Amino acid sequence: MKKKISSLVIAASLTAPVLAEGFYAGADLGRANVKTPSIQGEVVNDEVNLKKNSTAMGVFAGYQFHPNIAVEVGYRDFGSVKGSEPVELNVFDIAKISGTNVNALPADLKSNATLNATLKANALHASILGIVPVSDNFSLYGRLGLARIAAKLNGGVDATFASDIAKLSKTVSVSGTMDKTTKIKPMIGLGGRFAVSKEFGVRAEYTHFGKIEDVKLSTLMVGADYRF
Template sequence: MIKHIAAAAALLAASSAFAAQPGTLYAGVDVGTTKMDDVSGRSTSAGAFVGYNFHENLAIEAGYRRMGEFDLYAYGLYSEVEFKAASLSLVGTLPLGGGFSLLGRVGYNRLEAEAKVRGYGSGKAHDSGTVAGIGVAYAISPKISTRVELQRPGSDVTNLSVGVSYQF
């Protein structure tokens, strides 16, 4: 029995070896793909984020992402629409061992759309709401980690991204 307890303690110690240290900052970048409901095709996204670990399993994170550009046809008009998002989220992690962890996010998101309509000019609109996400992270070293995350920045928008971060 003691051997099992010792093995479990060693496993927990190993899984937390690369855990985020409270009071540290991190920053990173990601690339991915964005899908909008009722719009065919996907668009490439790119983003950057910065966060603060206030607990080994909780961080606050600010991010900016160019969600992509879509060609839309509505009301007899053809337009190119570019989407961008800025967010502020609470990010939680659950260590799984071996450097892997699950991550979840919930926060505030501001989406902006800029449309260019051929022959008519351009216009902008924005909407605010909740952002939610789930993913998997892998700590390559105590300072560098990667993540794969699925986010829902709007009720009709889904983004899948792969990123890397550096903990200061």
Template sequence: MKLNAVISSIAWVPLGLVLAAPLAHAANPGGDVYVGGGLSLNRAAGLAGKVDSTLASQGIASSTSGDHTSTNPNLQLGYRISPNLAVEATYDRVGKMDLQSNISAPTADTASGSWKGHGLGLHVLGIAPLDDKWSLYGRLGVERWHTSLDLASNAGGSTSYAASDSHTSLALGAGTAYAVTRNIDATAELVHYNHVGDAAATGRTGLNEFNLGLRYHFM
């Protein structure tokens, strides 16, 4: 991913926290409401092959290569119901993954484009405190993803494809949190989404996210 895209992703995090903090505090000023944000490294396994399968269903024979990872921001708004249970609303983004395709049919051509997506989720966290600083947690939830695939000829040929789709995915993850202060946690987490995208429209792939972030608790 290009440096300016990474910088742009980082810039979204403080903006989201600033916007979410007043809403969280107003919702429950006396409870353990928290907001969080960070960066995620996303890996879409076998994305190029999934794109080839989608193009084949549209009558386009292709051999595609390109990115399968990207670095992006994520945001959370959560409420810790008890020491062992929390619920979260999340925003996740998979930035543009660049693709290049060699087209053999219906006419020989080369094309380039991108695959990208963003999602809104609702998750339940089961928490196991280890001591007054460290805790482990598991995540189970659903995420509504919107994905898009766009390809166009590199040389003014006839190849042109653009499609988008919205789809719901299961989310399963595990992570650890460290209490930096009474109000601030640092987190590291791995989350798997079982399928993101549509096989007939944009290409369906499993997505793994490794997240590093901070959470602020309004206690």
């Protein structure tokens, strides 16, 4: 009986590092997927699409107070996504962009223009993790939490005007902040962690964030953590 008890104690001590409770911190890097409806230009009446991927990065810290439960806080930068579309300008658009009276525009004036938009976002988040050990070194986990998401949309128009009559060749850029918002939204995630050693581990996770305005955000990240 004593031998059996001793064997159980030894086995528990060998698996303990994987399920070790305590503080940890780490960083991750991956891809952010950003989806928005077409962005309506403010200077010209046209649209630009912003359904793209960007490079995301983040840092996090947490405390695992139970083999199956941890709490975690972090910061995530979703990077920026850019979109552009060629647009046709009417005389009123040209007058607005160039700062010229409509009646003063040369009759042969030609223009080329591009509508641009850039979306940047980041989040501060706090969540609880439910952890399910699969083996001595590998575990799966689910995440449920809240994220304070800040998003900023910049847009503008780059236009070139030319006229033989007026001997004119000019490039004009008009840009500014189209929208800026900060909201608290839910976040959910699913990931896995592999314990390389007692202190060091690597993990991968897919996270979906609640929609902010009409913007949908999700990330696929790979990271590493260190347990103190």
